[in-house]
Amino acid sequence: MTGGVLLVAHGTRHPAGARTARLLADGMAARLGAPVALAYADVRGPSVAEALEGMPGPVTVVPAFLASGYHVRVDIPEQVRRTGRTDVTVTPPLGSGSVSALLPALVDRLAEAGVREGDVVVLAAAGTSSPGARAEVEGVAARLGRLVGGHGPTPIGWAATAGPRIEETVASLRASGARRVAVATWLLAPGLFADRVRASGADVVAAPLGPHPSVLRLLTQRALSAMEPIPGCP
Structure with missing residues (x-):
């Protein structure tokens, strides 16, 4: 080029x-x-x-x-x-438009963090006020749900701006009887949002996608x- x-x-x-x-x-x-x-x-x-x-x-x-x-x-x-x-x-x-190309990174980071069969997986994203951007994240959650759970979309928790916040999603799943909660981190790099995700109270928190x-x-x-x-x- x-x-x-x-x-x-x-x-x-x-x-x-x-x-x-x-x-x-x-x-x-x-x-x-x-x-x-x-x-x-x-x-x-x-x-x-x-x-x-x-x-x-x-x-x-x-x-x-x-x-x-x-x-x-x-x-x-x-x-x-x-x-x-x-x-x-x-x-x-x-x-x-490239969710499929990035899903391997999301799944690999979950595996590296120690996700187990039977864990309830949550998708954590940065948060946005844009309906289009939210829809993009919801598309990721739908595809991830089919990969890791074989059923409906993965629940979403947001690190900022949008709701529910990631800690609220984790708490809600625990209240519903989830024994272990694992968070798939839809972030690229460490920072404030990744820190909030790590502090969500989940049993397993995947690292950002990174390189x-x-x-x-x-x-x-x-x-x-x-x-x-x-x-x-x-």
Whole structure:
């Protein structure tokens, strides 16, 4: 592929979260055989606009987000727009339309955490006020439920913004008689939200997806395909 690649993560003050973002960028670079720059949508720098200042074009921006929330729909395109550049393409986010490709990472992280047969599995996600982003997470829960339980959708608990919160979902399942509760973490990296999930009171809490091969494979495919830009973005 020609031009540069900019991976955009959410941003966190958590050192492990920053390290994970760097691992994602480095893993993409190894697969692409070319450098991958890293920027953040919030909390820490460089911002998208700052990172683009020093990049020759054309540039493919890959949002490392599991759902199409505010940063994906509004913030990142606006940061690109403010640069005035017309040679930047923003791909769909990591999780958009690609649940099947990421399910192996979710299931592997559960297994690594020690999930057992008979555990009640809950899906924990960051939380969003966007109905579309919520629907994307509900789609993940439906597919995960078929994989780990063979029946209906996996219950969802949110780390912020939406309800029920993850600790409420875990408590409700215990009150309903669940002996062990395992949480599948639909987050990319350690940070505030992952800390809340770990404190949910579940017996088993899977780690964030991080640089799982399925994640790196899909991020790389996003860059290589340079899919249609997000509407309204140059």
